[in-house]
Amino acid sequence: MNLVDIERRLREDDELQQMLEILERLDLPDWWICAGVLRSKIWGIDQNAQSDIDIVYFDPSDISEATEKRHERQLCEWIDLPWSVKNQARMHLVNDLPPYASAQDAIAQFPETVTPIGVTRRPDFELYLPYGADDFTDRIIRPTPHFQIGTARHLIFQRRMIEKRWQDNTGLHICI
Numbered sequence: 754m755n756l757v758d759i760e761r762r763l764r765e766d767d768e769l770q771q772m773l774e775i776l777e778r779l780d781l782p783d784w785w786i787c788a789g790v791l792r793s794k795i796w797g798i799d800q801n802a803q804s805d806i807d808i809v810y811f812d813p814s815d816i817s818e819a820t821e822k823r824h825e826r827q828l829c830e831w832i833d834l835p836w837s838v839k840n841q842a843r844m845h846l847v848n849d850l851p852p853y854a855s856a857q858d859a860i861a862q863f864p865e866t867v868t869p870i871g872v873t874r875r876p877d878f879e880l881y882l883p884y885g886a887d888d889f890t891d892r893i894i895r896p897t898p899h900f901q902i903g904t905a906r907h908l909i910f911q912r913r914m915i916e917k918r919w920q921d922n923t924g925l926h927i928c929i
Contacts, residue, residue, distance in 0.1 A: 756886040759795055763872055763880060766794055773874045775831050776808065779824055783811035783856040785871035785881065792867050795889050805837040809844075809871070811856040816843035857881055864900045864910045866893070894919050895928035902929065 754762075763769055772786055788807040792798075808828075821838045828836040841859035845852045853859040856871070861883040863869040870889075871881040888895060896902075900910040911929070919925050 754890045760880045781810040785873045787871040791870045805835040808838045809856045811841045813842040862899050893926045
């Protein structure tokens, strides 16, 4: 599987297209479906095993967590799915990092190279893969540059390896 195959798989996924249509109705600035839900679709993992559907957006004019929760409730009214909506204009405070410049900047700073992935329809389908398709294709779990060995955040990467039990999945290759 290469970048073209990944994009085709996501474009042809009816459930994902329905999610994108619903998200367009919220009219959030700089919004993306990202992370695990897309990784699961690429790897053909049953969606029921997915814990949530990560939605990120970037709106520095309103960094209230209450606004995020209001967006989640609205999405659930339209379709009952486990939405998780986060404004990346505030998440740097939660993550104790310098401010992000955009939703894409925040996505690129996720811990593993197979987590920073996003799709949007603003106005057309767009796929964002800041670290390329190889680790998705080869099913390799490795830290992004922000979580490499020797960085203060590498312990977060290691904790996520344990929490997600990726070392127990024989189809994955862990590169620390």
